[in-house]
Amino acid sequence: MKLDNYDRTLLAALQGDGRVPQSELGQRAHLSTAAVNRRLKLLEGAGVIEKFSAQLNPRALGYDLTVIVEVKAENERAHLLDEMQRRFAACPQVQQCYYVTGEWDFVLIFLVRSMDQYVELTRELFFESGNVKSFNTLVVMNRVKTGSTVPVDMA
Amino acid sequence: MKLDNYDRTLLAALQGDGRVPQSELGQRAHLSTAAVNRRLKLLEGAGVIEKFSAQLNPRALGYDLTVIVEVKAENERAHLLDEMQRRFAACPQVQQCYYVTGEWDFVLIFLVRSMDQYVELTRELFFESGNVKSFNTLVVMNRVKTGSTVPVDMA
DNA sequence: CCTGAAATATCTAAAAG
DNA sequence: CTTTTAGATATTTCAGG
DSSP states (O other): OOOOHHHHHHHHHHHHOTTOOHHHHHHHHTOOHHHHHHHHHHHHHTTSEEEEEEEEOGGGGTOOEEEEEEEEESOOOHHHHHHHHHHHHHOTTEEEEEEESSSOSEEEEEEESSHHHHHHHHIIIIITTSOEEEEEEEEEEEEEEOSOOOOOOOO | OOOOHHHHHHHHHHHHOTTOOHHHHHHHHTOOHHHHHHHHHHHHHTTSEEEEEEEEOGGGGTOOEEEEEEEEESOOOHHHHHHHHHHHHHOTTEEEEEEESSSOSEEEEEEESOHHHHHHHHIIIIITTSOEEEEEEEEEEEEEEOSOOOOOOOO
16 A cells, blocks of 8 residues: 555554544644545555554553563474464463574563463473474563554655 | 453453444443443553554555564663663664563564665664674564563453 | 535543432 | 433544535
């Protein structure tokens, strides 16, 4: 989909605050609310806007600990890697999972209640799997910047 | 703030879709819309809901490449580490930044348009900094699971 | 493609049980 | 907590440039 600067203005605003009224979006982008409405529908339909969501505070839900884990697979046959990805993605405490080049095969970011819970999850996901050769745990001391913000560059 | 299962139901629903009407939230949680409204105001006021936002598709905005970078600091004096964190966080292409224990000091997740842009950013952020001892680049082949979803466990 | 106005839906707050 | 009410806001649609 082709985006103009009007669209980018709307996207940047809604990424910062998903509840800005369309009337105010119109003022910021110099469009009528009807034009804003039409564009938002197109942006959502085209998948440029994937979804609107509430960002929750992990602490408030008892998730105080973030752990980053690098994982090396034992066997790299495609269907085995696929199976690992599915298993990792299916775990609610695995907030993010990336398949990467280099020394490691996966990088996972866990959100857990405690070190105990993390250890328990490593058992389930790594030890019992049979296809994890090794993994390296990085404990997060400070979540300096989080979220999934995408840069929006004006033309 | 103390949460009950009503709150957790609301939070889980809004994390999945930030635009579910309060009337429908009420049906799902078995609450009146008035009760939903009151609870949401409290949840937002207490910071349990940090914000509402639109989740954008990086590809649609030209950000095709995700890179994970491990960074080791030269000098670990507190104010120098603070300065690094501020600099990393201020870069729009640094989607996430974590300060971690172990062999590395920081883990960064970049969203970039191209390898060229990544190389350029490493110059700005790492080489010209004077406080980066070394860094290791992991190129993401597949974003298996992304986002910043927090597990919501019912009591 | 846009605007402006009218119709719908949603949200918010208050009152009473 | 509930339901109901009423008014303010927001969204969506539609007529027309």
